[in-house]
Each structure stands twice: as C-alpha cells, then as structure tokens.
Amino acid sequence: MTERTAMLDAVGIRKSFWRSGREIPVLRDVSLRLEAGETLVITGRSGTGKSTLLSLLGGLDMPDAGRIGVCGTDTAAVSQDRLAELRRETVGIIFQNFNLLPSWNAIENVEAALMHGDLGPTERRERALRWLERLGIGDRTENLPAELSVGQQQRVAVARTLVNEPRLILADEPTGDVDPETGAEIIAHLKAAVRDRGAALLVVTHGTYPVASGDRVVRLRDGILEPAG
C-alpha cells in the first residue's frame, strides 16, 4: 500500500472580516486534510466563506487563527515571496471569475503562470500553446479575454492553472459559468491531473460541480465544515 502525502493540512482555521466596526465571522473552526491523488469537494451556499477558505488555503490571505500547511510548508511561517514561489511551483488556483489579465492575450495569460520560473521564453510559449490546444482554444491565442466567450475565458483560466502541472489544485466553481459540454471537458482535465500526476484537487462549489466526482464531499455551513447530507 502506497503512503499518501498530505498536500494540504489545515487545522482550526478562523477568519473574520470587519465591516463598519462590526466583526463578521466567516470561518469559525475549519480543519481539513487533503492527500495526493485525492479529490475533495466542498459545497455550500453563496456567501458561506468557500472562496475565503480557498484564498487562505492558497496563501493569498492569512487566517486569524489556526495553521495551514501546503505540501509541508506552514504558510504563516514563510514570507509572501516564498508563498508566491510555492504557488508558482506547487499550487494552481482556478478563480470563480477567471481573473484573467484583461490587457494580456490568451497565450500571455497562460504564460504568466510560467514567468520567473526555470523555463526560457520559447519553452514557455510552446508549453502555453500546447495547453491552449489541449483545451480546444489553440486558435484563439492572440485574443484578449474580452474577445473570448465566457467558456473560452474559463478554458484559458484552466490552462493557466494546469500549465505548471501543480501538485495541489484549488478550484473555485470551475464549471460555474460554462455550458455542460465545456464543464465536462474541464472536469476531465482536472480528473486527469489527479489520475495521471497524483495531484490533489479541492473544489468549492455551490452545486454546479458534480459532487459525485469527488472522493470526499463536505459542506461549509455557518463557518464550519460538516459532512454533506
């Protein structure tokens, strides 16, 4: 039996926001563990803190309390630059609203994830093109995001996430705004990453993602994770 590595290990996460002097608790006490080759689906209604949780797990924000380990690195114990390096080399994030750079064309958006790594400009471009072709938009490389359909933008976002072959994939509604056919293709690519490379996949969704594709499904309610009903 192969020993499975913890790609994500979060314990006792708390996070609140302050609005007009009033504390709004979003995450009260969240703990989770995700191992290599595993898919975890977190469901929950809009506004329950799913995206906030993803932001914390990706090192984009810091929790008020608790500890988050990403591939063995305590996110609170390292610098912002080290966290950026961790994201570039290990973590891929699919954002709910794609977060494409509006003035960069499709291939440049994908290349952005490869910048400042070990690859040279030619290799970067070739690899980005390969992923865009794999996702079926190899003919739209020079288009700006505004010139692409929502589904095509989502494919560019997925290509940008997978181009680095991350060991941990954090996906926020990866099929939220696309048609069922495109959604199926995206799911296939994510599954392939898990199956072929042993990546860990965490998906947060309010229902657009097929929960059955996950190894485990939990629900975020009132800032606490609970087993999905």
Place this chain on the structure above:
Amino acid sequence: MKALEPMRIAWREQRRRPGRALAVGLGFLLAVASFVGFSLLFRAEHAMEEATLRRVGGYFVAFSPLPVTGIATPPATIPRVRHPDEGFVVGTVLTSLLPRSLGEAIRRSPGVADVVPVLQFRMKSARDTHLFTLGGIDLSRPIAVARTCCAPSEVTAGVFLGQATGTEGPGAMLDNGYASVQEYRVGDRITIGERSFPVTGIVNTGIRPSRSDVYLTWEDAARLLAPRLEEPLGERTGLFLVEVDSASQQEDAMAAVKRITGGVITSYNCFRPAAKVVGLNERAAGIVSVLLYISAVLFGLKTQFGALVERRREFGILRAVGWSGRVLGAQLVWEAVIPAFFGALAGATLGVGAALVAGNQVLGTVGLPIPLAEGWWLGLQGIAFALAGSGLVGLAAAVLLRYSRPADTLRTI
C-alpha cells in the same frame, strides 16, 4: 537573463499601455526641458550680467596715497620727483609707490582673477608745459589691462599699444580726448620728456579708473620717468589694477587686497546693486530649477500611484499565479524609469534646442553665446534627476505593493 525579465516585461507594459507611457514621458519631457532650458537661459543671462558688470565695476584700483606727514607706511615708499608739479597719481590723488612683488600676493587673494601694475604719472608737457597723465602699462596681462585700462576693441584709429610693426618700438597710444585737444593724429610724433614717440594709435576708453592721456609700455614709461625721479624707480609701481572673479566677490577681494597694500581701494559702486541682481537671479534660477524637479517627481509619483491603484487587481492576479513581490517591485521600478528616461532624454534635447533658439533671439543681440557644453551637462543632470526621481517613485510603489496581500485585491475569491 532572469534578472532582466522584469525590465523586458516592463518594456512590454509600455507598449501595452502607450497612452500612459506617453503621458508619463511627456511629463518628464516638459519638466526636464523646462529645467534645462530655464537653467541654461538663467546661466546665459548671468554670464551677460557678469560681462556687463566687468565693463563697469568688476575691478578696482589699489594704491597708497601720498601721506601729508611725509612718512609712508610700509610697504609703501615715497617717490622723490624732481619737478614739484609732477608725481604718481590715481585720478587727481598723488600716490606713494608700492613694491611690484605685491602683485603676486594680490593675485592669490580670494576672488581676484588677475592683477596688473600701472605707472600713472602726472607730468608737464615739453611742448607747452600743460599737465597730462602718462600711463605705463604692463602688456603681459592683456585681459586685466583690457578690462581696467584700455582695450584693443576701443581703438578708434591706428593700432593698439604694442601692435605697431615699425622699427621704433611700440610707440605711444593717445586717449581720444587728449589727442583731439592737442591735435594729434596717428602718424604724428609726440615728445614726452626728452623722448619722441610715433603716435601709433588713438583709443576711446570711456570711463576707466586708470584712464591716462598718453599710454606707453611699462618699459618705455619707466625709462622716460627715470630722469624725472631722484632715485631709481626699481621694482615699484604706482598702483595695481585688480580684476575680480565676479561682482559678488568684489567686497571680499577689496578687503583682502587692502590688507596687503595697507592703502586705499577705489572702485565704482555700481558693482553693489549689480552683485545683488546677480545674486537674486542665481537664487531665482536655483529655486525655479528645484521647483521644476520637485514638480516632475510629484507628477511621476501621481502617475505611478495612479497606475498602481488602477492595476491593483492585475498585480493581485500575478501574485496569485506565483509572481513574487520582489519581481513585481522590480518591474514597477522599470515601468517608472523607462518612460522617465526617454521623456527626459527628449526633454534635455528640447531644452537645449529651445534655449539655443530663445537665447540667440534674446542674448545673441549682445553678442553672447549660449553655453552649449553646459547645456548638455544640464541635460545629463536632468536625465539623472528624472531617473532618480522616477526610480524612487517606482520603489515606493513597489514597497507598498510588497506589504499588501494578494487577497486584498482579489476580494471575490
């Protein structure tokens, strides 16, 4: 290569946002062009004031008056003349004699540009016993002589003293007024004391502190005066003409020379208001230059910070996909510096060009050139200022970026 990646990306950003790059570059262009152009014009104007000042008051006369007690204060000595109506003078004041060697000490005084000894002797004419002033000048100091006594450009007939090519030596040069009254022309002969000289030139000097009626070289004057003195002249002179570096230094130079000679200093007081004007203009030029520089930096700051705010989300995305704050910071510095450099380069060229055109229109009328070499030096300064200022702006933006979290800009996550 990786180290240059931020520069390459910053360059790409300039092309991606040509409008903003143009706006930033244009700001620096105007700032540096104004900085260089105004500074250059101020300097040219300052040079003009200095030149004007030198014509009317950038020099003084140092001498030791003849004491009524008959006892001179060292280092001055009393000249013993054979004729009671004759003597060494400055204007109408009889003077003692000073060692010529004081010239070296005077030359080393602060603010002194040059010094020349002059023999100015009031004597009787051999023709009709009228009194006139003989000036014996040291032609080895042509610049000091030109500004304090008489200049080749002031010759109205013949040639300047020492420039005659005849076999009789340099001859005599006459003041225009004296020549007119005594009816001398170039080519005539004038008898001074026991010697006769050809009149080789006539000069109209205007107002000068050591104006004489007849000019001879120092050597001719000394030989001519020898029989009129009861003791050899030796290495002594009647007065020193002192040229100062600038009007603003004249008072200091006068005080220093007075300490050396122990005598009297005479000067035209027009150097005082002129010095103030020059000082005021120098201060004004300095203030304007500093204000322009600060304006350029503030403009860059505003534009750069505007860009930072506008692109907060973009930076957040880039950090989310793995760009470090250090890399983005370097990119921001390059983004600030690149348009500033090209804008400043164009501004420096424009500033020098504009100063040349404007300067030739305004200052060219008084025959003063724009100091072009200074223009390029100012241009380099302007570019350096622009690079330093924009670099600081980029650095400040980079620091702010570094201390923010990506999630601050990606709230929808």
